[in-house]
Amino acid sequence: MKKIHLLILQAFIKPFMVTFFIVMFVLLMLFLFKYIDDLIGKGFQWYVILELLSYQCAVQLAMALPLSMLLSSIMTFGNLGESYELVAIKAAGVSLRNAMAPLFVVVALFSAGSFFFSDYILPVVNLKMGSLLYDVRKKKADFFIKPGVFNSTIPGYSIRAKAKSEDGTTLYNMMIYQHQSGGTANNVTFAKEGYVQNSPDNRYMVLKLIDGVRYEDASVKNAKRYDPRQQFTRFRFKETTTKFDMSSFDMNRTDQDLFKSHHQMLNLKQLKLYSDSNHVYLDSLQRVNSIEGKRYINLYSAYFQNGKPHNPKSDIHLADIASKEQYRMALNNALNQARQVKDLAFNKQMEYTPYREKDIRYAVEWHRKFTLAVSCLLLFGIGAPLGAIIRKGGLGLPVVMAIIFFLIYHVIATLAEKAAKDASLSPMWGMWMAIIVLTPLAIFLTYKSTTDSKLFDADQYKLKAEALWKRIVEFFNRKKKTDYNKG
Known part of the structure; x- marks a missing residue:
């Protein structure tokens, strides 16, 4: 390998690593802003948040790798052009295409690695992250009392305090409603003060009440009418202790097998298997629908003339060969059959649509495995010649140009993918649309940079x-x- 190739590789690796970590950090911050309400105030351990962020790093690789590839290539060749090193390379008899050759090999290796990552590792990461994020969003927020507001997060209880201390451990003028299974509050407790603390194993919240009164209505369960002789109890206390079960606030992990059939949790072989099974079901459903629909379509027996069957292909109208009663019956039967066929088609469409949408999702995810690898090559093919043309390094103009071209790519890819999921485009065209549109641009920029012609x-x-x-x-x-x- 020539020294020029080593120089270009060294100039590319450092900006690539820096931009990759910057892009990944920005994407992680966007993820945290999106799910901030599901993470704050639920008392998660630090390792749960770290596990979720690590899974998100792997998921965001599909967006971070192409963007960092585009930005680093523009910065690398922009720096080389600004410092006139590209001029020296060309003066040494090395064309820009030959100078880019080792970088194309490195980017091809990155693309191959991203393909195998998206096929073997990303489905597993999506499975683990999907199940963890589902449990995180489902978990209740920690028990927290706001002054003057009822808190019903503890099952069977509604608790209110008019005021509380700064550290939140002392509550004043408390009211506690205890609900039975029927939903009515049969027991009510009032207390001037309450002290909150947790049990040693953190399974229970212990509430020590001071100077209060408790009302208990011993009504018969599921009683349908009022009984004037039912027992009503009231007792006062100077100090009492109530224990609340806090097991409902724990995060229970869901079985990951429930998410395994999702299209984002499947590799290429599994997508092919699930897609074939779905096709078999769709074909059988179409055959059944065709057979059932034909049962409602019959030739009415009023096609006759003088007691003999009449050829329905002739130009004679039914009203000319049938009596008024027969004509009325034929119309009523035709309308009834049309309504039945319409209802049948509507019901079968409701049954057919989910499987058709699932088939589209499988096809979209199958093409996504390849578009990630090809997008790295494409954006490098845009960024490298563009940097050689603009000849500006640093984080100024290269960042602006990279953001513009990546937004163009991302917008086209997002709109085309949405159209594919809505069945407006085929999955193949929807997933490859951005690459097809921008490939001529990459070829044009490469031609401009290798021929030293001005772009503008x-x-x-x-x-x-x-x-x-x-x-x-x-x-x-x-x-x-x-x-x-x-x-």
Whole structure:
């Protein structure tokens, strides 16, 4: 390997690592902002948050790797162009295409690694993250009393305190409603003060009440009418202790097998297997629907004339060969059959739609495995020649250009994927649309950079447009002369 190749590799690796970690940090912050309400105030251990963030890092690799590839390539060749090192490389007899060759090999290795990552590792990460995020969002927030507001997070109780101390351990003027299974509050407790503490094993919350009264209504369970002789108890206390079970605030882990059939948790082989099984079911469903629909379509027996069957292909109208009663019956039967066929089609459509949507999801996810790898090559093919053209390094213009081109790619990819999921486009076109649209741009920028032509030279484009217009005019003039001679 030449020293020039080592120089370009060293100039590329450092910006790539820096931009990769910056992009990953920004994406993690966006993830935290999105789920901040589900994470704050629930008393998670630090390792739970760290596990969730580690899974999210792997998931966000699909967006961080192409963006960092684009930004680092623009920065690398922008720095080389700004310091005139590209000029020295070309003066040494090495073309820009040959200078980029080792970087294309490195990017190809990154792309191959991203493909195997998306096929073997990402489905497992999606499974673990999906189940963990589901449990995190389902977990209740910690027990927290706001002054003057009833708190019903503890099952069977509603607790209110008019005021509390600064550390939250002392509550004043408390009211506690104890609900039975029927939902009515049969027991009510009032206390001037309450002291909150946890049991040694943190399984229970112990509430020590001072100077209060408790009312108990011993009504018969599920009683349908009022009984004037039912027992009503009231007793006062100077000090009492109530224990609340806090097991409902624990985060219970859901079985991961419940999420395994989701399309994002499958690799290529599993997607092919699930897609084939879904196709078999769709084919059988279509056959059943066709058979059931034909049962409602019959030729009415009123197609006759003088007691003999009449050919329905003739131009004679049914009203001309049938009595008014037969004509009325034929119309009623036809309307009833049309309603039955419409209801059948609507019901079968409701049954068919989920499986059709599932089939689209499988196809979209299958193509996504390949688009991640190809997008790295594509964005490098845009960024490297663009950096050589603009010849600006640092974090100024390269960052702006990288964001613009990545937004174009991301917007096209997102809109096309949404259209594919809505069945407006086929999954193949939807997932590859952004790559198909931007590939000519990458080829054009590569041509511009290797030929040392200016990208924003208006005079050059004007001359080419004029030459093209002259060719078009000459073509039509020759065609007119040929038509005139023939005439």
